[in-house]
Amino acid sequence: MSVRSEPTTPWAVGFGARRLAALRTQRAGAVFLLLPALFYLAVMTQAPFVLTLWYSFHNWILTSPELGHRWVGLSNFRYAVTQDPIFRAAVVNTVEITTAVVGGSLVLGLSFALLLNRTFPLRGVARSLMIAPFFVMPTVNAVVQKNLFLNPIFGLVNWVWTSIGFQRVDWLAVHPKLGIITMAVWQWAPFMMLILLAGLQGISDEVREAARIDGAGPVTEFRRITLPLLGPYFELAVLLGLIYILQLFGEIFVATQGGPGTETTTIPYYVYQTISQANDVGSASAQGVLAIIFSGIIAALLLRLLTRTFRRGLTS
């Protein structure tokens, strides 16, 4: 090693030539390392989206092959947007549920993060317990909450509820949306917590001390220092949360099947119903395309944020 660091002239010349040649082959090779992944992604994820768009212009019922698949232009979209009352309900429900879940888990996640952003005994254990819900599969979440907790007769929630003197409530029948929202918030608050906690830990002690020396109390410090510096982390947490929570499906599938009526029918659940119960490829595809447009707007905002920060991380 010490020989190489000697700047002897003949060796340095050789080094330059070899280095250039090596770099050139590497660069050509680099493209071949990248292409298989891009090709695979395009085939497996992009091609289906294109096909969804194609199908959405057709009238195609899987169970009636004699009808074939006829080109019908925009009529599937026209039906979904202007006539189909369930689709309209699904859009409203999706917006309501997503907003409530993102908002609820953001508030809870921030509180959790503030509690954890201190030094205290068993901090690691507390943190581990608090992130656990995020790993629970949605169907287990729903099955457990629906039965062990929200069952009107044997559920824990009603046991507590009646012990403190209230009447028994069939939660999922009377407040189905609230039930779904609670399940999802339980799952997503840890996600928000993790991102915001990372943000809180990025705020340097010097900044806090400076604020304290200037006479800021805990409330002022939180409002003037913590919240503004957390800004980009909030943005990231909200956008990522929106992307995932818009796709909420397992909880609804298990806990309410979109009901009662269409109370908890969201766009993903309605697409599922249209394809699996009505076997209507055309309509389901049109709904899928509308869902893509919906998410696409949010995804575009998120992508801008992520590519803006992909070199230097979020710490600004």
Added chain:
Amino acid sequence: MSAVAQPTVRRAPRRRRPTPAALALNVLTYVVAFIVFFPILWAVLTSFKTEAAAASIPPKFLFHATLDNYRTVFSADYFLFFRNTVILSTGSTLVALLLGLPAAYSLAFHPSPRTPKVLSWVLSTKMLPAVGALIPLIVIYKRVHLFDTRLGMILLYGAFNLPLVIWMMRSFFADLPKEILEAATVDGAGFLRIMTRIVLPLTAPGLAATALLSLIFSWNEFLLAVNLTSANSGTLPVFISGFMTSEGLFWAKMSAASSLAIAPVILAGWLAQRSLVRGLTFGAVK
């Protein structure tokens, strides 16, 4: 102002004995952590009860533990679904790593003016809703006989985890000092050699976290699984979703099936904790 004096001045407040307010906050944190974790704990406790004890009011907090539920659950077709889930998540993670590691290497060490665009496109494939791709997948998978096959699901989940692998590993690779790579390149080491001897050993914790996250996502995925599988390649989320309708009010068994289904993932998540935020934010937060 000297460098020696500063640390003692800064550390002084931390050494103080905890104030009553701080102690109260500690207790509050423990209580909140317990409440957050309680549904999981309750499901696990219920899985060791008899059916009668599981559905008793008032709820039984003390009971004779039994392993019967686990025995019954495992003797049913649960094991098939468990095995499918293991095969699908490891298979798809391998596919994603096999394609994603070279791509991440290429993007990290040989960036071109197009790199940001490529990265952004890769990520965009992860952000569009799966329902948008669902219908053609059902139609095509039925036609090419990939419907309800493990191979079909591995190929699909592999693609869904690929963006995660590319983004996360690229961010770990980019943290490596460039000099190491240059030295190896000059010594004539090829991609495979550099990757297996230098890059992967140095980023092993990141690689482990990436693999664990990919396993978790495949393990828990439900929308595609419920629409594209049935008896042959169904996974645990599908099994659980059908449990109540087929088995009626068997809460203890349901809890045993649920606990077994989530235990590996929670353990994997705890193992991946240190790189969790990085993975969930695609490397934006380190």
